[in-house]
Amino acid sequence: MARSSRSNDWGFPRWRGYGSKRETQAVRLCDRVGCDRQGNCPAPKSPNSPERWMFCEEHAAEYNKGWDYFAGLTAEEAAKREADEKRDSSGYRESAHYGWVGPGDGSRSRDEMRALELLGLDPDADFDEVKKAWRKIAKETHPDVRPNDADAAKAFQAGQAAFDVLRAAEERRAWKG
Numbered sequence: 096m097a098r099s100s101r102s103n104d105w106g107f108p109r110w111r112g113y114g115s116k117r118e119t120q121a122v123r124l125c126d127r128v129g130c131d132r133q134g135n136c137p138a139p140k141s142p143n144s145p146e147r148w149m150f151c152e153e154h155a156a157e158y159n160k161g162w163d164y165f166a167g168l169t170a171e172e173a174a175k176r177e178a179d180e181k182r183d184s185s186g187y188r189e190s191a192h193y194g195w196v197g198p199g200d201g202s203r204s205r206d207e208m209r210a211l212e213l214l215g216l217d218p219d220a221d222f223d224e225v226k227k228a229w230r231k232i233a234k235e236t237h238p239d240v241r242p243n244d245a246d247a248a249k250a251f252q253a254g255q256a257a258f259d260v261l262r263a264a265e266e267r268r269a270w271k272g
Contacts, residue, residue, distance in 0.1 A: 125151040207264050210257035222265045229258040 125134035126148045134149035138158050150158055165173040203211075203218065211218055214228040232254040234240065241247040 123149050125154055127154040206260050210260040213257045225261045
């Protein structure tokens with residue numbers, strides 16, 4: 096029987112799996128002398144240098160064990176650098192509201208919780224209750240119902256903002272799925 100010389104790399108659908116290649120894969124060994132394991136953990140050769148050592152996990156841990164981020168800095172310089180980096184990473188602190196924060200099931204942001212409080216609703220209220228509460232506030236404080244009343248106008252605007260926050264959150268939840 097004649098052996099087929101045709102490659103399995105033709106036609107549609109592809110007969111070989113995606114991601115499988117015929118070329119050999121380059122495997123980098125650990126740069127530690129005497130180690131023959133795969134080196135997949137990069138470590139800088141010197142500060143501010145693009146050159147990297149490639150270590151296995153064990154030797155990367157050994158390399159990083161004595162590393163001090165603030166080495167060579169005075170106490171004032173270290174405190175200044177720490178303050179600058181905390182200031183620059185402040186955006187990560189803003190995401191803390193996604194955790195378990197007080198009442199509710201933890202799925203609502205701090206802004207949503209404030210909006211629910213302003214509408215006089217429980218933290219686990221659904222969107223139908225939000226609509227009912229908003230309609231009630233709008234009927235009582237709308238500028239057409241109470242003209243020339245500054246307090247009613249402020250209450251109406253606050254209720255509108257709270258409803259907009261909750262409506263946008265509900266649309267995001269519906270969009271996600």
